[in-house]
Amino acid sequence: MERHFAQTLHDSGFKGVWMLDPGIKYEEKEGYEAYDTGCEKDVWVQTTDGKPYVGECWPGPVVFPDFTQSKVQTWWAELVKEFVGNDIDGIWNDMNEPAMFKARSTFEGMLLANPSKRPFVLRGAGFLGSHRYAATWTGDNLATWDHLKMSIPMAINLVSSLISLS
Numbered sequence: 001m002e003r004h005f006a007q008t009l010h011d012s013g014f015k016g017v018w019m020l021d022p023g024i025k026y027e028e029k030e031g032y033e034a035y036d037t038g039c040e041k042d043v044w045v046q047t048t049d050g051k052p053y054v055g056e057c058w059p060g061p062v063v064f065p066d067f068t069q070s071k072v073q074t075w076w077a078e079l080v081k082e083f084v085g086n087d088i089d090g091i092w093n094d095m096n097e098p099a100m101f102k103a104r105s106t107f108e109g110m111l112l113a114n115p116s117k118r119p120f121v122l123r124g125a126g127f128l129g130s131h132r133y134a135a136t137w138t139g140d141n142l143a144t145w146d147h148l149k150m151s152i153p154m155a156i157n158l159v160s161s162l163i164s165l166s
Contacts, residue, residue: 006087017090017122020083020106022076023062026054034079038065043072057095062076067103080109093134107133 009016027035038044044063052063065072073140080091091106110119121134130136138154141147 001078003086006089010087015089016087016090017092017120018086019085019092019094020080021058022065022096023055023057023059023095024065025059026052026061029159032036035063038063038074038075041071041075043069043075059132067105073103073108076105077112078105081112084110084111084113090122094124104130112118 006016022072024034025032030036039052040056043065045066048055052072052131054061054063065076067073067076084091093106106121109122110117113126119133122137123130124137124139125132126134126136136158138151138158
């Protein structure tokens with residue numbers, strides 16, 4: 001189904017940037033591959049008692065990958081590789097990978113899926129230098145004067161962070 005949809009977009013001259021959310025739906029029963037493999041590989045952020053931390057996000061209760069561990073970065077990159085296999089042109093990391101230095105697993109997964117194609121990853125926050133792995137957007141906004149006022153310093157800060165690395 002996904003491949004057919006992507007091909008229909010491509011045939012019409014469009015590119016497809018699909019949303020991906022690192023908050024993985026918490027499931028009591030088996031059958032959701034991302035959650036099941038994450039549990040098998042012990043990739044979740046843990047509470048002090050050693051259990052996966054369960055938070056709230058769009059799908060309801062979610063667990064979060066601990067991107068500070070290299071095994072988790074590899075696990076995520078493999079999931080992204082499979083996801084991109086549906087002829088996806090880019091990924092919008094909604095809610096981001098945590099802004100940890102070198103948390104670039106989505107970028108790496110896209111490279112694994114297609115080493116000859118430059119990955120396109122969009123995220124809403126990052127750290128100095130993270131533009132090497134993802135483009136930045138300034139977040140949800142409305143057509144209001146207050147939001148226009150906020151967008152000016154955000155855009156200046158984005159440009160300043162790029163210039164400081166030159």
